[in-house]
Amino acid sequence: xxxxxxxxxxxxxxxxxxxxxxxxxxxxxxxxxxxxxxxxxxxxxxxxxxxxxxxxxxxxxxxxxxxxxxxxxxxxxxxxxxxxxxxxxxxxxxxxxxxxxxxxxxxxxxxxxxxxxxxxxxxxxxxxxxxxxxxxxxxxxxxxxxxxxxxxxxxxxxxxxxxxxxxxxxxxxxxxxxxxxxxxxxxxxxxxxxxxxxxxxxxxxx
Amino acid sequence: xxxxxxxxxxxxxxxxxxxxxxxxxxxxxxxxxxxxxxxxxxxxxxxxxxxxxxxxxxxxxxxxxxxxxxxxxxxxxxxx
Numbered sequence: 389x390x391x392x393x394x395x396x397x398x399x400x401x402x403x404x405x406x407x408x409x410x411x412x413x414x415x416x417x418x419x420x421x422x423x424x425x426x427x428x429x430x431x432x433x434x435x436x437x438x439x440x441x442x443x444x445x446x447x448x449x450x451x452x453x454x455x456x457x458x459x460x461x462x463x464x465x466x467x468x469x470x471x472x473x474x475x476x477x478x479x480x481x482x483x484x485x486x487x488x489x490x491x492x493x494x495x496x497x498x499x500x501x502x503x504x505x506x507x508x509x510x511x512x513x514x515x516x517x518x519x520x521x522x523x524x525x526x527x528x529x530x531x532x533x534x535x536x537x538x539x540x541x542x543x544x545x546x547x548x549x550x551x552x553x554x555x556x557x558x559x560x561x562x563x564x565x566x567x568x569x570x571x572x573x574x575x576x577x578x579x580x581x582x583x584x585x586x587x588x589x590x591x592x593x594x
Numbered sequence: 595x596x597x598x599x600x601x602x603x604x605x606x607x608x609x610x611x612x613x614x615x616x617x618x619x620x621x622x623x624x625x626x627x628x629x630x631x632x633x634x635x636x637x638x639x640x641x642x643x644x645x646x647x648x649x650x651x652x653x654x655x656x657x658x659x660x661x662x663x664x665x666x667x668x669x670x671x672x673x674x
């Protein structure tokens with residue numbers, strides 16, 4: 389938020405108990421935001437605010453994001469909600485098409501956690517690029533580059549959990565998608581699975 | 595990359611075998627590490643337990659772990 393304000397953006401922050409559907413709708417209607425960053429719990433067709441209350445649901449109220457570029461740092465909204473938002477007139481959606489994992493070591497404060505750092509930096513990178521006026525394509529590619537940077541870092545580490553950290557960095561990286569500004573990417577998760585919570589579909593880049 | 599077909603049980607067993615070996619090799623100071631997933635913070639033992647009980651969380655972890663095993667071994671695993 390400090391960076392957003394330093395770059396000249398006006399910021400409306402709906403934190404904690406402010407993160408309700410009513411406040412989200414009101415904030416968008418009153419402020420006409422260009423960018424929306426949503427951090428919370430997600431499912432394929434919905435996004436939750438405070439206390440797990442659904443604030444956005446595909447084909448119910450997701451048209452409120454028309455005209456915006458949105459980054460959803462949450463699980464799975466890329467399955468249905470993201471494409472639905474785009475079809476309702478949003479300029480762009482970036483988010484994850486599968487459940488999102490990250491490691492934490494709770495002996496550290498979260499912002500100093502060396503295990504969480506790669507996951508957090510990679511997830512926020514597309515937002516930073518959008519704040520600086522970058523395109524959806526460059527936001528997506530920057531995020532992938534950041535994930536790869538951290539994967540290389542852990543690849544060189546002799547920490548006994550490095551391989552497992554890499555496992556989930558790779559998973560999160562491979563499930564990040566972006567739709568908008570003439571750019572679209574969706575990936576086949578490897579391996580192709582028939583599990584109910586896994587997805588398989590054709591990938592294309594325009 | 596070669597392709598190998600697995601049943602759900604085989605996929606789970608493959609991942610469990612590796613995770614149990616990994617868990618046993620972890621030094622005590624690394625056992626503070628938790629995997630964040632949805633509202634859950636999973637220790638190494640929790641991860642194994644979720645997979646053993648075939649929970650929704652366990653299935654997602656199997657998917658992620660199998661993807662990593664595929665890349666390391668150069669084999670595409672397809673579960674059916």
